[in-house]
Amino acid sequence: MSKNSLKVAKGTRDWVGRDLELRDHIFRTISQVLERHGAVQLDTPVFELREVLSEKYGEDSKLIYDLQDQGGESLSLRYDLTVPFARWLAMHTNVQNIKRYQIAKVYRRDQPAVARGRMREFYQCDFDVAGASYDAMVPDAEVIRIISEVFSAFGLGVTVKLNHRKVLDGLFAVAGVPSNKIRTISAAVDKLDKTPWAEVKEEMLAKGLAEAVADHIGGYAQKSGTLRGLLDELRKDTDLSSNTDVAAGLADLELLATYLEALNVADIVSFDLSLARGLDYYTGLIYEVVTKPDPKSKVQVGSIAAGGRYDNLVGMYGKRPVPCVGISFGVDRIFTILDAQREKAIFNTLSRPADVYIMAFGGKEFDGLLPQRMKVATQLWDAGIRGEYAPKVKPRQMAQFNASDGVPLAVILGDEEVKAGQVRVKRLHTGGESGDKDKGKLVSLDGLVEEVRSLLDEAALDMAKIGS
C-alpha cells in the first residue's frame, strides 16, 4: 500500500490519551445533568435506510454520506440524532412519552474546519422530550433550564438566542413574502448573525423579493433583546400581532417567559428575530446557544448547542404525530473550548500507572523470577489491585525503577526471600531521605494482599495531605 494512505479520512480524527479523557469528562458531565432530569439513553445504528433521512434536512441533504450499492438496501450514514429518534418513536407506538438522550457520532460531508471544531465525523449529544402529555411550553422551558445547568457545569457563560417559527413565518407573511419563498428567505435571514444586513438584503433581492418587502423584513429581523422586553414591543405592533401565526407564537413565548423565570434561567435568554435555523422540521420554539464573548479566549466556535420544537417530524413517517422538543449539544465544539482552557500537562497518559510495581533483583546467577512475579501479580489482580511487572525474563534494575515512576508501591522479589515464601513491600517516591535505602518490609505471600492494601491506604492518605 502507498505511504500517503497512512492517514485518517478527511475531517475525522482519532481520540486517545488526554483528549479522550477530556471528551469523556464532557460526556459524563452532560449525562449527569440529563439523568437528573429523568432522561434515559437510546443508541441507534450508524446508518439508516436512505428513505428515513430524505426530505428532512432541506438544502443540507447534499451533505449526507451514502453507502455504496453492494446489492441490498440503500443506506446512508446518520446526519444527526434527531431523525433516528423520530424514526424510533414512529416505530414504537406504545411509547407515550419519553425523555431520551443519545451521545454518538454523526456524519456530514462538509468542508472541515478543524481549528474551529468543525469535522466530518463529530459527536453530538441530543436530549429530547417527546409525547403529547405535556402542557404547552413546559418541556421547552425545562430544556432551556438543562442548557443552563450543562454549561454552568463546564464553567462557561452562555446566551440562549431564541425565536419562534410561527412568529417568523407570520412576520414574512405580513411583510408580503410569497409562501413558497418563506424557507429560502428564512435561510437568508439566519445569516444575519455573521453577515451585514446589506449583504443579506442583496441575497433576498436576488431570490426575487421586492425591495420594499426586504426592507420590511429587515426592520424586524435586526431586533433582539430580552424575552419580556421584545415581547412587549411586538405585542404593541398591531400590524404584526394581528397575524394568527404571530399571535400564537407570542402566546407561546409569553408562557415560556413565566416558566423561565420560575426555573431561574430567564437571564440567559435573548429573543432574536434573525434566528431562523436551517432545518425544515422545526415548528415552534427554536434556539441556539452561543458562548459569551470572552476577550481572553482565542477560539471562536460559533454555536455550541442548538435545537427547537418539531411537532410534525414523527408524523412524517405516517403512523402518528408525536410532539417533540429537544437540544443538540455540539460536543466537539465544547471540547475545542475546554481544550484551549486547560493547562498542557507534561505527563504521558498513554500508560496508566499501576498501584503496585512488582520487581525482582538478584546477582549474576539471577534468572529474573518472571513466573514468581506473575504469581504475585495474579494474587493482586484477584484482589482487584492494579499490579504490573516488567515484561522481560531478566529485567534490568534501572528499567524496573524507571517503569515504577508514579506508582506508589513496590513488591520486591529476591531469590532467598522467594525460597522462604516471602517478598518485600516498599513505599516508593515518599521523598524521605531514608526512602531509597530502605529495603522494604518483609512479608509472607499469605499476608501480601493485606499488607499491600494497608500501605496503599497509607499512600492515598499522604496524597490527600499533599493535595490539601
Added chain:
Amino acid sequence: MSKNSLKVAKGTRDWVGRDLELRDHIFRTISQVLERHGAVQLDTPVFELREVLSEKYGEDSKLIYDLQDQGGESLSLRYDLTVPFARWLAMHTNVQNIKRYQIAKVYRRDQPAVARGRMREFYQCDFDVAGASYDAMVPDAEVIRIISEVFSAFGLGVTVKLNHRKVLDGLFAVAGVPSNKIRTISAAVDKLDKTPWAEVKEEMLAKGLAEAVADHIGGYAQKSGTLRGLLDELRKDTDLSSNTDVAAGLADLELLATYLEALNVADIVSFDLSLARGLDYYTGLIYEVVTKPDPKSKVQVGSIAAGGRYDNLVGMYGKRPVPCVGISFGVDRIFTILDAQREKAIFNTLSRPADVYIMAFGGKEFDGLLPQRMKVATQLWDAGIRGEYAPKVKPRQMAQFNASDGVPLAVILGDEEVKAGQVRVKRLHTGGESGDKDKGKLVSLDGLVEEVRSLLDEAALDMAKIGS
C-alpha cells in the same frame, strides 16, 4: 415516504432500556478488568481510507461496507478494531509500547442471524498489547489471564482454544501442502469444530490436495488436549518437531505453559490443532474463547472472543514493524448469553424514577401552581437532587400519585402553604398504615433542601434494610 421503510437497516438494531443497561454493564465490567491491567482507551473514526483496509482480511474482504463515491476519498466502514489500531500505531512512530482498548461498533455485510447474536452492525471490545519491549509470550500470557478475569466477572465458564500459526504452517509443510495452498487449506481445517472430518477432507481434495496429504493433516488436525499434554506428544513426534516452524511454535507454547501456570489460568486452556482462524494477519499464537457446554442454556453463540499475535500487520503500512498481540471480545454475543440468563423484570426502564416528586393539590379555584412547582424543582436541581413535576398546568391528583410510583419522596404544594413560603415533605410508599393519611411535614422553602436530603438518606437506609 412509504410505510415499509419504517424500520432499521437489515442486521442492525436500536438499544434502549434494559438492553442498553445490560450492554453498558458488559462494557463497564470489561473496562474495569482492562484498566486493572494498565489499558488505555483509543477511539478511531467509523470509516477509514479504503486502502487501509485492503489486503488485511483474506476471503472476508467481500463483507466490507464501502461508502459511495461522492467526490473525494474512497472510504469503507471499519470491519474490525485491529486494523484501525495498526494504522494508528503506524502513524504514531513515537509510541514505543501501549496497552490499548477500544469498545466500538464494527460493520460486516454478513447474513444476519439475530437469535445467535450475529448482526451486520455489532460491538467489539478489543484489547491489544503493542511494542517491542516485551519478552516472548509475556503479553500473550497476560491476554489469556485477562480473558479469564473478564469471563469470571460475568460468571461464565469458558475454554480458551489455542493454537500457533507456526505449528500449523509447519504441519502443513511436513504433510506436503504446497505453500500457495496453505491459507486455503488452513481455512478448511478451521471448520473442524462444526463440520465432520469427512466433509473437511472432501473440501481439501476439491482444493486439489492429494488424498494422502489430506489424511496426513487429518491425523494431526483432530488432536486436542491440555497444553502440556499435547506439547509432550508433539515433541516426541520427530517428523513434525524437526520442522523449524513447528519447533519455534512449540518453544513459544512451552514458554506460554509456564507463564499460564504462574498466572493460575493453565486449566482454562485447550491446545487444539484444528484452530486456524481465517484472518491473514496472524503470525503466532491464536485463540478462540468458547463457553463450556451448559445443558440449561438455550442459546448457542459460537465463539465469544478471539484473537492472537500479529507481528507484521503494522509493518504492512511501510513505516516500522510493531509486534502486537490482542483479543477481541464479542460483546453482542456475550449480551445474548447474559440476556437469556437474566430474569425478565416487569418494570419499565423507559422512564427514570426521580428522587422527589413535586405535587400540588387544591380546590376548585386552584390554578395548579406550576411556576411554584418549577421553583421547587429548580431548588432541588441546584442541589443535585433529581426532582420531577407533572408537565401540566393543572394536573389531576390521581395522575400525580401515579406518576410518583417508585419515587421515595414527595414535596406537596398547596395555596395556603405557598403563600406562607412553605411546603409539605412526605415519604411515599413506606407501606405503613398511617402513610397515606399523613399529610407530611411542613417546612419552609429555605430549609427544604436540607429536609429533603435527610429524608432521602432515611429512605435509602430503609431500602438497605429491606435488601439485607
